[in-house]
Amino acid sequence: GIYTTLTMFDLIIALWTLVGINGLIDVWQGRRMRGWLLFAVAIGFGVLSKGPVILVYLLPTALLAPYWAVAATRPNWPAWYVGLIVSVLLGAGIALAWAIPAGFAGGEEYRNAIFWGQSAGRMVKSFAHREPFWWYLAILPGLLLPWLIWPSLLKKLWQNFRDRSQSEADPGLRLSLVWAVATILILSAISGKRPHYLLPMFPALAICGAVLVASIAKGDFLRGRWDMVPPTLFLIILGAAAGFAPEIGAAVNRPELTAEIERLWALPLVALAIFLVLKPPQSGYPRLFAIAATSAIFIISIQAVLQPVLNTGYDLRPTAKYLAKAQQQGYVIAHFGKYHGQFQFLGRLEKPIIITGDGEVIKWLANRPQAKIISVHTKLDGNGPKPDFVQKYRRKYLAVWDRATVLAHPTAPHRN
Structure with a gap:
């Protein structure tokens, strides 16, 4: 949500990733011509948007289709992989139709930049943003707040993991897991790392979360007030950090980082926390609504708190x-x-x-x-x-x- 107000390559890549995944689903459901054409378009325009990195988000899901395409209408796998190869080649043709004329028009230096420098440099030895292999695993929990600290959801997640062998395979859930896990592993192996590189994978996490939330029955919600304590503490800590940010910055000798913080926007976080303390939702679905509201208010407040800093620090x-x-x-x-x-x-x-x-x-x-x-x-x-x-x-x-x-x-x- 924090990145939705920004114009970034990664949001465009997220669009083409969704187009490509939709194409794979079409092929799986029998609409082969339309599906492979969509996949080729996603590859081609994804390469034009940010280079071959689009393959990181799409190719593993296509290659591991036998794992997630487990319904009655299973594809003919030799035909699937032939279609995949043709689709990738067609996508490469779409990209090269622009890149080759542009390379000749731009000269040798420009040619090296678009054909080799950006992609190979980031894959082998990043020009910037170099981080260790485990970096994405370290930041991912923070990107999933406040849902990750809701006890009822964690309880359901554990139940599903414990009973996974007894339940029928869910093709949609399997597809989303392949999409998410493969993306994280491949991006972790690349030296350059930024949080927004994960944006094309977030639809997969959203699908997994939606499947998990939809499977929560009334009896799965924890009883008593303790279910809302972690999200409430999250709001209190975040509100206090935003409200006292200038003082915190001065205490750690970095006042320039927090001097322009708009601390008044910490009030919605504190107000929601007080409401959850005084009148916590008792039944399950009002709790679900409260967590969703916490997520929305968290994003809006963070945007507003940081707005003065972003305006001055990123305004050219x-x-x-x-x-x-x-x-x-x-x-x-x-x-x-x-x-x-x-x-x-x-x-x-x-x-x-x-x-x-x-x-x-x-x-x-x-x-x-x-x-x-x-x-x-x-x-x-x-x-x-x-x-x-x-x-x-x-x-x-x-x-x-x-x-x-x-x-x-x-x-x-x-x-x-």
Whole structure:
């Protein structure tokens, strides 16, 4: 829920993952032509959206179909795998229909970036966000709150695990488990890790949770008030942390991280916690509604609490406007290191930003009397050369250097 307000590649990949899974279900239910066509479209447009990573979310489920496609209408497995190969090749053709002309038009460097750099680099040795193998398993429980701390749901989960051999196989549940578990294992083996890489897998977790909740009978709910104690404590702790965030940040010597927190939005969390303490739901389904409400209020409150921090920490408009003004004054702008085009639209820049790097800066500046260099730094030396403009962005600093400063201090734009 926290990522739904953001524009990210992973949400697009989640869409194509759902299209591909829907295609597999169509094939399983006998609609082979439509199903494999949907799967091919999902592969092709998924590759165009974020590269071959779409295969991580779709291929294991397709390959392990004999495990989850256990109903009476079992497919012809040789035909299934032939269809899978043809569908993947067709999807690759969709992607290559754009990538090959784009690669020739963009030159060798661009070709290497789209065909090799991004995908292979992340698979073998990530450029950034390197984390240990177990990292996803460590953060997953936090992503499943508050449902994971509801005793009645945990009780039902244990009952289903204990009685798994006695119950009939549920194809939908098996498909979702393959989808989720395979995704986590494969992503864990890749060096670069971020929470939002799991987004295309969350529909599988939602299906598993829905199946589990739907199977809870009235007699499965725990009796008494204790069933709502963990979710209530979760709300109290979260509300207190949000309400006292500036003081907590100051106590750990990181006041800059929490100074702009909007603490008033901790009140909905505390108010719901007080309500659950004074008037806890007695029967099962009102408890289910209370947990769902807790989840919704948790997401809304976190978004609102962090909004000022996100607005200032992730807003590139000040730098973009400064660059636009500099271009209007006749300055040529270069970016030290990789540039992702993030200033063009925000600043309505009418001229391109040049990319430069080590060994090129001085040569580039030599014949440009009016020039500025943008660089990114983890910290700026207060005793060193002074940039013309500085903006804090995320946990780093964006600096804009004048030509004269860089010529006098050639290492000034270097990342530190």
